[in-house]
Amino acid sequence: MRYSPSKENYLKTIFHLQEEEGVVTTNALARALDTSPASVTDMLKKLKTQKLLLYEKYKGFKLSLEGRKVALQIIRKHRLWEVFLVEKLRFGWEEVHEIAEELEHISSKKLVDHLDKFLDFPTTDPHGDPIPDANGKIPLIKQISLRDLPINIIAAVCNISDQSPEMLELLTHKGIGLGTKLEIKKKFSFDNSLELNIRNHQPITISENVARNVFVTHEE
Amino acid sequence: MRYSPSKENYLKTIFHLQEEEGVVTTNALARALDTSPASVTDMLKKLKTQKLLLYEKYKGFKLSLEGRKVALQIIRKHRLWEVFLVEKLRFGWEEVHEIAEELEHISSKKLVDHLDKFLDFPTTDPHGDPIPDANGKIPLIKQISLRDLPINIIAAVCNISDQSPEMLELLTHKGIGLGTKLEIKKKFSFDNSLELNIRNHQPITISENVARNVFVTHEE
DNA sequence: TTAAGTTTTTAGATTTGTCTAAATTTAAAT
DNA sequence: ATTTAAATTTAGACAAATCTAAAAACTTAA
Known part of the structure; x- marks a missing residue:
């Protein structure tokens, strides 16, 4: 249909x-x-x-079950196209959403599956969101505090619990926003501060207090 | 607009x-x-x-001039997507038209230009049709008899003057149809027969008489 | 050059997705 | 338990793109 x-x-x-x-x-x-x-x-x-x-x-x-199935296929297409735009066409991750909103309505099932293969079956989009597979199954992702993220695991920021201007100013300055993909490279036990890597940036350091308020998702 | x-x-x-x-x-x-x-x-x-x-x-x-400009941009998009589908997603050249009919209506200009670059600025689509550039200029293509095609030039079949069932049977058997992309690898002066390469096929041989009736286009 | 035939346009309706304004149902508060 | 407020639905209309049937305009051929 x-x-x-x-x-x-x-x-x-x-x-x-x-x-x-x-x-x-x-x-x-x-x-x-x-x-x-x-x-x-x-x-x-x-x-x-x-x-x-x-x-x-x-x-x-x-x-309904059918409605959910259709929705997941659209989401699958949207996220695969986003990966394509960022990884192959070298768009910035912040500019791909709008274009993917159009591409997600292209109907060919075969197109999506070939694209999936071409991209080597990615499991998350450039914002860190999971990509449903051809059967509509979503890789399990759980949301955890950045404080609890294991080292060397790539994760995407999905929530910031303290939305005060002060916190947002700090995060903006550090280059962290919703969807930012990051990875903890070092945890200092002295004060539980963290050293992070963000796509194409220098490593940055944040305090435990900041980390507690930043939530991230990552693949199982 | x-x-x-x-x-x-x-x-x-x-x-x-x-x-x-x-x-x-x-x-x-x-x-x-x-x-x-x-x-x-x-x-x-x-x-x-x-x-x-x-x-x-x-x-x-x-x-109008404006109408022509818009039409050429659509055709540009259509043909670039066809190249993408065949070259990158490994579709057969006969199955891409329908999908490109949808993709051609995606609006982002930036998308098309990035795609163009990603594909390394192709000048013809998988059917051999010329691709307008970002300004709507079409590479000049002239239609010539296959007999007159220089050696080692990729060309696309655009016309078959003798449409008799016998001719079509022969061409179908050899794997030649409208849009077939081919290249002459050798001309035998003994009988003016030709040895051709066609995408993903073994080399084939055709007589001068056949070649005279097959018209091809190629870039200038 | 006028009658017949063909092509093109108008008239009026339909479908999809949307709108505003008004009515109805549910929820909240005294 | 009413009244008031909020959320939701109906009613009626509109724009885009299409349709069928009928009228109008062009073409052609006797």
């Missing part, structure tokens, strides 16, 4: 909201898609008749 | 018909796009108001 780019975007966004929030609401989805709640309701009805969504009006909704 | 995939397809198809036929008619365009003449008229009006088309009703039409 083939779905319109618009429907694919709905499925994908519902999937992401489900992951984060557990429950998805009409308003949250409208906000995420930058559209009106009325439009969302319209689309939900269509997705329901196509059995992509479990939905009763006023009662909330979530993806 | 950004145009819908549908408009881009109209512009591209008008361009191709202009090249082949000189004049484009509503019916011919409808046939080429597999749509109704009425739909074509509707779209022509829209393209005219956007100044992409010179068009007076009942008086025929052709692309």
